[in-house]
Amino acid sequence: MQHGKYRFIVGFLALPVLVYAIFVISPFVQAFQISLTDWSGLVGTAKFVGLENFEKLWNNEDFWNALRHNVYMLIFVPIITLGLGLFFAFMLNVGGKRRKNEVITGVAGSKFYRFVFFFPQVISITIVAVIWFNIYNPDPDDGMLNSLLGAVGLDSWQNAWLGEKSIALLCIMAVMIWSHVGFYVVLFSAAMASIPRDIYEAALLDGAGRFHTFFRITLPLLWDTVQTGWVYMGIIALDGFALVQIMSVNMGGPDGATDVMPLRLYLTAFRDSQFGYASAMGVAMLIVTMTFAVLTMRFARRERIEF
């Protein structure tokens, strides 16, 4: 029954591909087009201006400032998130004390922890931002963090948090990490479950401790999953729009200290009504994100271990 096979397949694929082309591909292509115009976004006409927007972007200090913050986040957020995720997943699955009849176990209460870790993942990012914004409220009575610090006598640690230029970006990164660690705990737990127990058994017989088990067995066997997680986390770090837009002081402040590329784009489009210029920023972001993804995939490649 080879006859008509392709027609059959095409029949199934045509509609989804068409929908994908219209709603995903064509906006992408159009973003490129619009980035070459001075479209205001308010009327139906625009003038073709060539690469002027890109030239302006190159000399735009604010955009470079925003890009720098995205790069900081790109460096720190994935490392810490994945590191914590791996650590917690290891502790929940392998890191427990040895018990009778079981080679490897998680720490006591690991089921409960797994549930708690996953919690932020089911809350929408907007709500996460609003919750944390109130946690960071500088008021020593109403702000949760400050009142907590006050209650335990650490008054000197009380801070304006998001209002403090030197730590505002760190505060936002902390929320980003907090809201994503749970997902990786679950992801890595699932990956760890697929590692054959006898490998651990053999290692334990040879006298390997938790430290060696982790670095010699768990991590190498999880490398594929970690790599995927890395790309995914990197893309999240290159965004950060929702958190910054809702939480930061004066939209990306204080004094530009938390500005990120998507926020720049948003302000350019919706506050300054320069959709052409904003599209150029979108194209620049696409290039940065793609470069990151390709480089990560290229340089993180290792020999795959079959098991």
Place this chain on the structure above:
Amino acid sequence: MGSTSAENNGAAGVGRRELIKRSAALGLISVPTMSFLSACATGGGGDEKETKAPEGAKSAANPLGVKKGLALDAFIFKGGLGDQYAKDAEADYKTKYAATVKHTGTQQVGPKLTPRFAGGNPPDVIDNSGADHLDMNKLSTQGQLQDLQALLDAPSMDDASKKISDVIHPSTIEKGKHGDVFDVLYYAFTIYGTWYSQKVLDDNGWEYPKTLQDMVTLSGEIKKKGIAPWTYAGKYPYYVHFNLFAEIAKIGGMDGWIAIDNLEPKAWTSNDAVKEVVEFYEELAAKKYFLEGSQGLTHIQSQTAWTKGKAVFIPNGSWVENEAAPTTPKDFAMSVGALFDGTGDKMPNGTLRAEPSEPYIVAAKGKNPVGGMELLRIMLSKKHAQNFAKLVKSLTCVLDATEGMTLSPGLTSASAAFKAAGDNIISLQLQEWYPALTDEKIGGLTGQLLTGDLKAADWIKKTQAYADAVAKDDSVEKFKREK
């Protein structure tokens, strides 16, 4: 346009579908032509025909000629003032013209309406307010705003012998013009100033200070009592500008400020009032007269700290009474004070910044622009102006509408200050015209100034540099004012 581009492509001669096919055939690699662009996301519109707005018969009761039964689409900013007052006016419209009124209350006027303007199906009447409002200058220059002269010439609902232009405040008409065309109706009046609780001052035997120097002295006394003299909305540092900018205009005179509004070179650095005012704020910061942590507070959080008595003074606008109502104690006696005197002031004591606010626009290309104007005429009646004062404790542009009413404490104080100021009213355009400059750039500097991280001299230098950069940037539309 977006939805009707299949019909009105006569001039282009190429149908939308046909065009996509052709472009696809070219592989989309050729330099995109504007006709293709206008056929897609930008929704067409280069070749729109002037459509005649639907009109009904004009009569004494219906001077604008609203068509009965034609639906009206109203888009109202739902912020500090809520949107109930608009709904009440819409209800009257509904009964009078037997038409349905589609009401949308939102905080995101800009993001929600940008695509509708681009697509050619904007709502009829819009309260274009809030942080995310539409750029009215762009809308005006691009012909999207209905000329409201017909509304100004129409008789008032209360007295047919008076035109609308006779019953609203002259500065409302002045401010609502783009060039010579009156196309924005600022429905409300916002009184800006230093807000405080008269009770707190009375209880401690303090008096609202007259000069900047008195303010510094009083702040010292307040601090000794263990209360913070000031707080502010650090998340939105432009709240501080309400007073800071106005104070510069008061001391240095309107001519100096108009130079700033017009982005003239050295407008900031050559004005001595700028130095005096910015140094005043620097001194408040250096002496730690701001409530600790203010730099991270939202407007609501700072207002709450203020109504709870943690701080005495707050820079704000007259919407604060309504917005802070849930946390305001009954005997708070909310009041607003005029601008302080400096040295060699160009304007007298009692000078006040009062701005027409809540900009209402009617879309020229909407389905029912006449109905949109009629809704505004209904809102400009005494009945609805009083309803507004009662509901949201704010003044409207309707002259003397609240006479004989018992007003809330804050509104009483604001109307009294407004009356006392007489002609000494300051109106600033900088934030309206160049929000990216004032809110983001200067706002960032002000935030640092108030935490003591930036010196006054640097604030002035950098502000001048930012203003110069905007003056040089062609992509930002420029405006000029004479008076």
